[in-house]
Amino acid sequence: MTLWTASEIEQATGGKATTDFSAIGVSIDTRTLKKGEIYIALKGDALDGHDYVEAAFKAGAAAAIVKEGFESASGPLVHVDDTMTALEKLGAAGRARSKAKIIAVTGSAGKTGTKEMLSIVFGALGKTHASKKSFNNHWGVPLSLANMPKDAAYGVFELGMNHAGELSNLTCQVKPHIAIITTIEPVHIEFFKNMEAIADAKAEIFTSMKGGTAILPFDNPHFARLKARAEKSGLQKILSFGEDEAAQSRLIDCALHADSTKVTADILGERVKYKLNIPGKHIALNSLSALTAVKAAGGNLNASVEALKKSEPVEGRGNRISVTITEGQPPLVIINESYNANPAAMLAAFDVFAMTTPASGGRRIAVLGDMLELGKDGPRLHAELANPLLKAKTDLLFCCGPLMDALYQQLPPDWRGGHAKDSQMLVPLITDVAKPGDVFLVKGSAGSKMSYVVQALQDMAAAQTNAKGNQHAV
Ligand SMILES: Nc1ncnc2c1ncn2[C@@H]1O[C@H](COP(=O)(O)OP(=O)(O)OP(=O)(O)O)[C@@H](O)[C@H]1O
Ligand SMILES: [Mg+2]
Structure with missing residues (x-):
């Protein structure tokens, strides 16, 4: 299925295509590029993607987005001023044309695990696109946006950061309707003066979300701070999940086993029971945030709960x-x-x-x-x-x-x-x-x-x- 035509890419990036083509996806890595995808040659600190353009065509690239002046006879090119800017613009165009309900997840830990769970629970409701792996940074986020199918009903994005200011930039690209913060912990603390500063940096996710919904970890010591930030950013709904009686989505019971967890929970007033094939109370709590997002999006909780049977640990995370x-x-x-x-x-x-x-x-x-x-x-x-x-x-x-x-x-x-x-x-x-x-x-x-x-x-x-x-x- 065509994701981008040459003229759509020209329009989005301001670049010039050498010939007509269409692409089924967007890739920045020739090792994982699939036949029919467009390759964007990014320049990193150590490597220059332009050195891999031939490899991309060998792997079946439909075209390559390259800087002005770069030539190759092996396939169609789109010439742009700057390839990183082109990726961001393509991501922005992917977001702008989408009618999907957008859910973003950030936090000190559990982003990928929660993102995978969101992908399962929203997948039960309609066509769902989710970021791959931990593609949560300045290139991962626009790449995930650029790969969102035109007809996706739901888009799930992981957003990460280790510096203040990073998340506001990413959230302005993603423009989530619903944002989950998993937890605030002493992680990536090197560049922060204290835990409050980390909480504030995570709360940057609300920057682009006026009128949207926040789902916050009630039991976390920084809950009140996050909530205040969400209110200040003009969010319409602020929901919470946790073990505490006062959490809006509450973990009622959690039978922990070595390789699974049986959960009884109240999701915004609706009682559900399910089994996760992933051990750990922290994972059960992450699942509460995902189901809260389903309910906040107006989805059918039963279908999503049923789909959680398919949950499994992500490689390298248990x-x-x-x-x-x-x-x-x-x-x-x-x-x-x-x-x-x-x-x-x-x-x-x-x-x-x-x-x-x-x-x-x-x-x-x-x-x-x-x-x-x-x-x-x-x-x-x-x-x-x-x-x-x-x-x-x-x-x-x-x-x-x-x-x-x-x-x-x-x-x-x-x-x-x-x-x-x-x-x-x-x-x-x-x-x-x-x-x-x-x-x-x-x-x-x-x-x-x-x-x-x-x-x-x-x-x-x-x-x-x-x-x-x-x-x-x-
Ligand atoms: N709510 C949680 N609290 C504490 N630890 C958690 C929580 N959820 C998951 N974890 C643990 O954190 C580790 C990382 O999980 P995961 O990869 O999902 O996090 P991440 O936030 O995506 O990390 P990264 O910043 O590398 O992208 C795993 O060991 C996982 O079991
Ligand atoms: Mg991750």
């Missing part, structure tokens, strides 16, 4: 991997939280870890990497994880990075499995001790690259099966 390392022995289980970490998310993950019982003879082994962007509070916030980690019935801690050393030193010697400079150096220490039946919680900021550990544990199975000539995937 998905479980079971690996048989010795035939006939229980598998080892990896709780893959390698995508992201911050103090709040660590505590949430420890709760799920504590509920996961190792098979007989197995142990609970935490493998943690540094939580980044915490500024001067970093060492303290790492050291403070010691008690919660022990309370989570952890048997051993392996960790890496200079900040995690602060936690390692807090633990009694029997709990110290090993500390390494980085995740790659940690790998041999872990594969050395991994046994059938162990449960591994692997978590750290994306920059700590804990996915090396997840991969190494999975490779233990591959190594075993290859050694035996056994082709079965585990």
Whole structure:
């Protein structure tokens, strides 16, 4: 289905096409570009997308948006003054032509998880477009807008920031009708003087939302501040979700299991029960915000609740991997939280870890990497994880990075499995001790690259099966 014609792109960007074409989508990365999409050659700090225009045509690009003066004989081009500005203008045109109800989500943690849930619950009501992955920044947001189908009934967008002023710019592009703030936590605090400043920066999402709806975390200490900001920005409806009796959408009961959660909730006066295939109370609370958005949009709550059956953990944010390392022995289980970490998310993950019982003879082994962007509070916030980690019935801690050393030193010697400079150096220490039946919680900021550990544990199975000539995937 055509998303953009050459003349629509010319009109949106002010550029000039070398020939006629139509595109089914917009891409800025030749590694993921799909046949028929238009490629925009962005210039980053390290790489220049113009060096990949040929690769884009090889991958099947319908055309490429490039800077004035750039030539290629391999396919149609659209020449523009500046490709980043062209992306923003295309995003703006995608938004301007859409009749979709727009829902945006921001917050210190849980944006992607909530965005995925919004995609499921609104998907049950009509054609829904959602940002991919964590495409929540200065290029991710316009790219997501530029990819919104013309006939989408709902658009779901993740908005992120680590500096004041960033979110007002993004929200002016997205122009949400409904905005969710998941939570305010000490995350990305490096560039903020205190928590209030973080709350204010998140509240920038209301900048472009006069007359719209805000959905706010009632139990959060900064709720009143967020609400005041929403009122000042002229929002028409301010709704809340949480555990407190006074929250408008309320978590009534939450039966926590190692790999799922049964939720009973009151969503703006309507009682619902459902099961999420994702563990953790924080996830249950995120789902309340998504269902509140459905009701605020006038949608049918039953259809959305039913659709939540399809919920599953997002890769690297709690998905479980079971690996048989010795035939006939229980598998080892990896709780893959390698995508992201911050103090709040660590505590949430420890709760799920504590509920996961190792098979007989197995142990609970935490493998943690540094939580980044915490500024001067970093060492303290790492050291403070010691008690919660022990309370989570952890048997051993392996960790890496200079900040995690602060936690390692807090633990009694029997709990110290090993500390390494980085995740790659940690790998041999872990594969050395991994046994059938162990449960591994692997978590750290994306920059700590804990996915090396997840991969190494999975490779233990591959190594075993290859050694035996056994082709079965585990
Ligand atoms: N409400 C919440 N409170 C605390 N932690 C949460 C909450 N929701 C999700 N998390 C945890 O936060 C981590 C990151 O989740 P997710 O990727 O959804 O967040 P994000 O806000 O999109 O992150 P990013 O800023 O990297 O885009 C996961 O470990 C997840 O379990
Ligand atoms: Mg995200």
